[in-house]
Amino acid sequence: MKRFSELYWRLDAITSTNEKLAALQDYFAAAPAADAACALHVLSGGRQPRAVSTALLRQWAAEEAGIPLWLLEECYAQAGDLAETLALVLPPAATGTEPEAAGLAELIRTTIDRLRSEPEERKREIVVNVWRRLGMQERIVWHKLLTGGCRVGVSQTLVARALAEVAGVDPAVMAHRLMGRDTHTADTYRQLLDPEPTEQDSRQPYPFFLAAPLAQEPPELGPVADWQAEWKWDGARAQLVCRGGAVAVWTRGEELVSAAFPEIVAAAAALPAGTVLDGELLAIRDGRLLGFTALSRRISSKRTTKKLIAEVPCGFVAYDLLEESGNDLRGLPLAERRSRLERLGPPAVNAATVSAESRPFADGHTLWLSPCLAAASWADLAAARATARSRGVEGLMLKRRSGAYGVGRTRGDWWKWKIEPLEIDAVLLYAQAGHGRRAGLHSDYTLGLWHEGRLVPIAKAYSGLSDAEIVEVDRIVRSTTREKHGPVRVVEPTLVFQLAFEGVALSTRHKSGVSVRFPRISRWRRDKQPADAAGLDELVRMIGSPAVTEPTP
Amino acid sequence: MPDLLELTPDGLYCRQGDFHVDPWRRVPRAIVTHAHADHARPGCARYLCAAPGKLVLRERVGGGMPIDTLRFGESLTINGVRVSLHSSGHVLGAAQVRLEHAGVTWVVTGDYKTQADPTCAPFEHVEADVLITESTFGLPLYRWQDPAEIAAAINAWWRENQAAGRTSVILAYALGKAQRLAAMVDPSIGPIVGHGAVMKMVRAYRDSGVRLPSIDGVPPRARKVGNGRALVIAPPSVAGSRWLRLFGDVSVAMASGWMTIRGIRRRRGFDRGFVVSDHADFPGLLEVIEASRARRVLVTHGATEALARLLRERGLDAGTLPTRFMGEAVPDRRSAAADANADEAEPEDDDGADNDDRGHDRDDDGADDAESAP
Numbered sequence: 024m025k026r027f028s029e030l031y032w033r034l035d036a037i038t039s040t041n042e043k044l045a046a047l048q049d050y051f052a053a054a055p056a057a058d059a060a061c062a063l064h065v066l067s068g069g070r071q072p073r074a075v076s077t078a079l080l081r082q083w084a085a086e087e088a089g090i091p092l093w094l095l096e097e098c099y100a101q102a103g104d105l106a107e108t109l110a111l112v113l114p115p116a117a118t119g120t121e122p123e124a125a126g127l128a129e130l131i132r133t134t135i136d137r138l139r140s141e142p143e144e145r146k147r148e149i150v151v152n153v154w155r156r157l158g159m160q161e162r163i164v165w166h167k168l169l170t171g172g173c174r175v176g177v178s179q180t181l182v183a184r185a186l187a188e189v190a191g192v193d194p195a196v197m198a199h200r201l202m203g204r205d206t207h208t209a210d211t212y213r214q215l216l217d218p219e220p221t222e223q224d225s226r227q228p229y230p231f232f233l234a235a236p237l238a239q240e241p242p243e244l245g246p247v248a249d250w251q252a253e254w255k256w257d258g259a260r261a262q263l264v265c266r267g268g269a270v271a272v273w274t275r276g277e278e279l280v281s282a283a284f285p286e287i288v289a290a291a292a293a294l295p296a297g298t299v300l301d302g303e304l305l306a307i308r309d310g311r312l313l314g315f316t317a318l319s320r321r322i323s324s325k326r327t328t329k330k331l332i333a334e335v336p337c338g339f340v341a342y343d344l345l346e347e348s349g350n351d352l353r354g355l356p357l358a359e360r361r362s363r364l365e366r367l368g369p370p371a372v373n374a375a376t377v378s379a380e381s382r383p384f385a386d387g388h389t390l391w392l393s394p395c396l397a398a399a400s401w402a403d404l405a406a407a408r409a410t411a412r413s414r415g416v417e418g419l420m421l422k423r424r425s426g427a428y429g430v431g432r433t434r435g436d437w438w439k440w441k442i443e444p445l446e447i448d449a450v451l452l453y454a455q456a457g458h459g460r461r462a463g464l465h466s467d468y469t470l471g472l473w474h475e476g477r478l479v480p481i482a483k484a485y486s487g488l489s490d491a492e493i494v495e496v497d498r499i500v501r502s503t504t505r506e507k508h509g510p511v512r513v514v515e516p517t518l519v520f521q522l523a524f525e526g527v528a529l530s531t532r533h534k535s536g537v538s539v540r541f542p543r544i545s546r547w548r549r550d551k552q553p554a555d556a557a558g559l560d561e562l563v564r565m566i567g568s569p570a571v572t573e574p575t576p
Numbered sequence: 577m578p579d580l581l582e583l584t585p586d587g588l589y590c591r592q593g594d595f596h597v598d599p600w601r602r603v604p605r606a607i608v609t610h611a612h613a614d615h616a617r618p619g620c621a622r623y624l625c626a627a628p629g630k631l632v633l634r635e636r637v638g639g640g641m642p643i644d645t646l647r648f649g650e651s652l653t654i655n656g657v658r659v660s661l662h663s664s665g666h667v668l669g670a671a672q673v674r675l676e677h678a679g680v681t682w683v684v685t686g687d688y689k690t691q692a693d694p695t696c697a698p699f700e701h702v703e704a705d706v707l708i709t710e711s712t713f714g715l716p717l718y719r720w721q722d723p724a725e726i727a728a729a730i731n732a733w734w735r736e737n738q739a740a741g742r743t744s745v746i747l748a749y750a751l752g753k754a755q756r757l758a759a760m761v762d763p764s765i766g767p768i769v770g771h772g773a774v775m776k777m778v779r780a781y782r783d784s785g786v787r788l789p790s791i792d793g794v795p796p797r798a799r800k801v802g803n804g805r806a807l808v809i810a811p812p813s814v815a816g817s818r819w820l821r822l823f824g825d826v827s828v829a830m831a832s833g834w835m836t837i838r839g840i841r842r843r844r845g846f847d848r849g850f851v852v853s854d855h856a857d858f859p860g861l862l863e864v865i866e867a868s869r870a871r872r873v874l875v876t877h878g879a880t881e882a883l884a885r886l887l888r889e890r891g892l893d894a895g896t897l898p899t900r901f902m903g904e905a906v907p908d909r910r911s912a913a914a915d916a917n918a919d920e921a922e923p924e925d926d927d928g929a930d931n932d933d934r935g936h937d938r939d940d941d942g943a944d945d946a947e948s949a950p
Contacts, residue, residue, distance in 0.1 A: 111717040422650045456816040
């Protein structure tokens with residue numbers, strides 16, 4: 024228990040990802056398998072039913088502390104966390120008490136698991152006994168385990184990376200081994216750490232080939248006939264890996280998201296064994312695109328409920344075939360891979376009808392083929408690109424027909440030709456000190472627009488100004504601070520910035536009612552006064568096509 | 577029998593003796609428990625404080641006005657009221673005020689702690705008929721650890737930072753806490769550096785005969801200080817300020833009783849929190865109240881309602897006494913707990929009321945000037 028409690032508090036105290044990774048590695052390298060298996064369950068957000076009611080815990084803690092219950096409630100109101108309140112009000116463990124020797128697994132088994140089956144008077148005895156044995160920090164962690172609220176600020180990717188280091192395997196392999204399993208035993212934990220490849224490790228994706236932003240004029244790329252043009256979808260890049268009768272969905276961040284997209288996994292099960300598709304996850308309802316904000320609800324949800332799937336149905340649009348019948352096709356020219364992909368059979372999305380009004384995605388399908396745009400000249404493609412925003416796509420992708428599927432961001436064969444960002448003039452409302460190189464400088468800004476005579480915050484923007492400008496803004500922020508809330512300063516509205524962003528969507532999670540995508544500052548409008556900044560209505564009008572509108576939940 | 581002290585718009589007033597205790601405004605005669613700004617206001621015609629605190633008070637209220645002193649335990653009769661001062665252990669020279677008139681004794685504790693502090697005299701228990709006690713940490717959440725354990729934790733953090741090439745910055749009140757920390761830590765680990773506001777009080781402490789380890793000020797026009805080895809002691813207002821950039825890569829810790837609460841520590845964004853307070857913890861408050869044998873207790877400064885209710889349930893005649901600084905000194909913790917964004921509801925630090933902030937801003941400006949000078 025001591026070791027896990029130390030991990031908990033170490034993770035609580037640090038913010039750097041590398042230090043968190045080191046803390047996790049240290050823990051997994053040292054912890055006995057049974058304890059590590061329990062810890063992994065907790066770190067993965069796994070829940071256990073509450074073993075005892077918090078009303079009883081409060082009552083017993085007040086009795087042990089010799090204080091009235093109302094005073095304990097006062098304490099809870101001040102501390103804001105029950106696990107912590109109980110630990111703090113209880114009398115400290117008597118000096119000379121031996122540190123708790125039981126490991127995490129044993130302590131859970133002999134206390135928390137037992138509490139579930141014992142009658143109430145025995146429960147009190149068990150709980151009070153633990154209180155007397157544990158130090159303050161261990162008590163807090165134990166309370167969190169007991170009440171089912173032990174959340175630790177580490178991502179699953181980080182946990183997988185730490186375990187991969189300890190096992191000496193690739194992080195993607197570990198992520199895969201962790202897939203779809205949230206309880207572990209000492210035995211399954213040992214299997215996780217197997218340095219040799221296992222049967223299920225065969226579901227690895229290929230490294231993603233990434234496109235570079237198009238920097239030159241398209242005609243400089245040569246004859247338009249040498250290029251395959253597609254819509255640049257506003258979704259999440261992913262590979263569907265179908266091998267050995269199982270399907271894995273991997274995002275570009277090497278995150279395994281199969282569990283979040285059961286309908287895609289089910290549809291891909293019909294593909295021949297030994298198939299790997301490269302493409303895009305998209306939220307599609309009634310044959311129309313729902314936009315990235317909708318999709319992100321699916322990607323980020325911890326639990327994929329039927330309700331969520333019904334609200335935000337998703338599909339996969341394939342644009343490349345990387346493996347066929349178990350053979351790696353990446354060395355073949357794109358034109359060849361494309362014709363094999365077409366033979367595979369998913370229905371192609373009608374390129375011309377991608378828009379808000381029509382229904383380009385055929386009913387009854389979950390997998391589609393990303394269409395190629397027919398073009399006789401670069402001017403045709405430029406015209407197509409000009410319609411991108413109204414279609415709910417981000418622009419065009421240009422891929423050399425003779426090119427192989429490269430590795431990483433190799434320049435030359437894949438280009439993204441995105442539409443220009445949207446822009447609006449907004450007023451600086453709050454500023455917060457940055458981190459790292461910008462520590463101590465107010466470089467994180469919240470900007471607002473006019474609405475009914477007041478400025479309402481619409482976006483946070485972190486970048487876009489030069490270092491010299493940041494220093495200058497920092498000075499103005501300090502001299503115009505109206506209030507301080509911790510690290511955040513509320514400033515007099517004096518500065519106007521041009522905010523660039525990729526899209527606007529209605530949002531119930533933002534006070535302003537809208538959310539902007541990829542906001543960043545493109546220019547300091549020194550020529551403008553706050554009164555010259557835009558109104559919220561202007562931003563709302565940019566929502567334009569309902570194709571990119573988030574459905575109202 | 578009229579009360580010996582009553583609350584007036586100027587603060588606590590003794591009609592029988594015609595003087596104020598820790599007045600909020602300029603009055604002809606002020607008895608001052610200690611020099612924190614919520615207790616010692618400048619501009620009174622005449623002050624009385626405990627002898628060890630004279631230089632510190634002078635630093636706070638400025639020159640000119642006379643400051644009379646009493647040694648701890650010594651008494652003086654003012655208009656028939658017998659006045660004596662007794663150590664409260666809060667900061668250098670901090671005193672409880674004992675008033676005796678017509679056979680009745682009132683004690684105003686001022687701020688106090690029962691923990692040991694190498695930079696000031698220990699708390700002295702004083703009996704009273706009526707006790708006016710502070711209650712900053714008047715909830716059972718607050719129970720301080722042995723100062724030696726805290727010192728060991730601070731030393732370990734300082735060494736860890738040195739190993740990582742980071743300067744250790746510990747935020748604490750310029751008056752009292754800063755000097756106590758300097759005296760607590762192990763000066764053999766590395767150099768100790770003090771912010772300007774801290775150094776002013778370090779000088780007042782030394783001039784008053786308090787032994788402190790060597791502490792360096794930040795030289796004017798310095799561009800880089802600390803070299804990842806130093807422990808910098810600075811007031812809380814420097815958090816996130818440009819002044820901190822003098823020290824390169826830093827780990828910032830806060831030293832305050834509020835650091836007991838994880839949520840406060842996290843929301844304020846400190847790398848570390850050390851629970852070091854110059855106020856009594858909950859058991860300390862109860863111990864002092866009990867030892868005073870007072871039948872009537874007036875609770876001020878802090879968790880007043882809860883502590884008064886608890887004392888009433890235990891058979892005492894207890895009530896609350898509002899303070900002018902209450903809005904700042906008593907954080908609305910209920911809403912702070914309910915709303916993670918309610919940073920403003922959180923205490924600035926132990927003496928939320930101590931408007932040290934003004935001093936810091938002035939010193940910040942000085943530091944900024946030093947930095948931007950060619």
